[in-house]
Amino acid sequence: MRIAFMGSPDFAVPALRALHDAGHEIAAVYTQPPRPAGRGHRETPCPVHRAALDLGLEVRTPARVKRDITQHDAFAALNLDAAVVAAYGLILPKPMLDAPKRGCLNIHASLLPRWRGAAPIHAAILAGDAESGVTIMRMEEGLDTGPMLLKEATPIGPDTTVQVLHDALSEIGARLILRALAEDPPATPQPEAGVTYAAKLTKEDGRLDWSLDAAALERRVRALNPWPGTFFVHSGEQIRILAARIEPGSGTPGTLLDDTALVATGSGALRLLRLQRPGRAAMDADAFLRGFAMPRGAALD
Incomplete structure (x- = not known):
């Protein structure tokens, strides 16, 4: 044909x-x-x-x-x-x-x-x-x-x-x-x-809104990587999230609930598993946190 x-x-x-x-x-x-x-x-x-x-x-x-x-x-x-x-x-x-x-x-x-x-x-x-x-x-x-x-x-x-x-x-x-x-x-x-x-995506669609429930945020991480990528801002840097997991937890949305990247959401909590700073290699959370402070109680934007 x-x-x-x-x-x-x-x-x-x-x-x-x-x-x-x-x-x-x-x-x-x-x-x-x-x-x-x-x-x-x-x-x-x-x-x-x-x-x-x-x-x-x-x-x-x-x-x-x-x-x-x-x-x-x-x-x-x-x-x-x-x-x-x-x-x-x-x-x-x-x-x-x-x-x-x-x-x-x-x-x-x-x-x-x-x-x-x-x-x-x-x-x-x-x-x-x-x-x-x-x-x-x-x-x-x-x-x-x-x-x-x-x-x-x-x-x-x-x-x-x-x-x-x-x-x-x-x-x-x-x-x-x-x-x-x-x-x-x-x-x-x-x-x-x-x-x-299904509307065309923009980079801003990747910014996580911590007031959403943990399940919706985890789906965003799976749906929007590698493009436009999911991210939050902390200490003046835009940090990409490449993998995450739903876990129990509660608190003010966007607040870190421990020292190992567990974040409170609108319902439940999200464990950040893989992260990336601008211009740096992606890392598993434990390695990432050795070089970038995200202490318990800090708020992520």
Whole structure:
């Protein structure tokens, strides 16, 4: 089948490789343009861009496509059977959505209609969902509103981190998109009930609000690392929390209940297990506390 692939981050790479290995004719790969990265701010291609070059595929990196008629025409000229979209990062206009014979198929990292939007993997953990999954959807102009072709669920355990869930969903998506193209399953409209939205995350979302209960804070640590990262401020420094555990305890929220990083929350307490100062290596709490004072009774912001 002649297809275009449209994606940018690590999440999309397994699907691209699976499509290539299955023998589909990938006419072009669309990705976000290279961005400055690292200390030298060198222009760096995204993960899908790098994978496409490794596979010897044509890569296109338009900065925008919504109102660029030349991009619409170039996409239509590919004469595609289908386009596969996985976390591409640009909104596709109707002329592009309608150009492939079987439309544009999206690999969405949630069980639609739950968690439409930009950050569905994080949102599922933050909300304490028991499961997440992947939906293959035929795209339309609305935000993740298109009819569904296939779904597959996977559990979210009490220790599941966003990276673990991300990797599991990425592999499920690669498997499901092959099925969708091979089987051409009937499309099912999304139900109107149960719609939720996962907003785009910002760095400030990582600042912990100690008035929340310990369970909600522990989920934030699992959901928001490595990006945007969870943190608090103490002694003028922004300290990242990379791992934490719920424990019994009570006190004024944000107050240290002992000398080994047990913090009172709105309900219960949170044991900080792994921490990182700016510009330093991440450390387990016992090693961290030997070089950075966090005494009992101190308040964390």
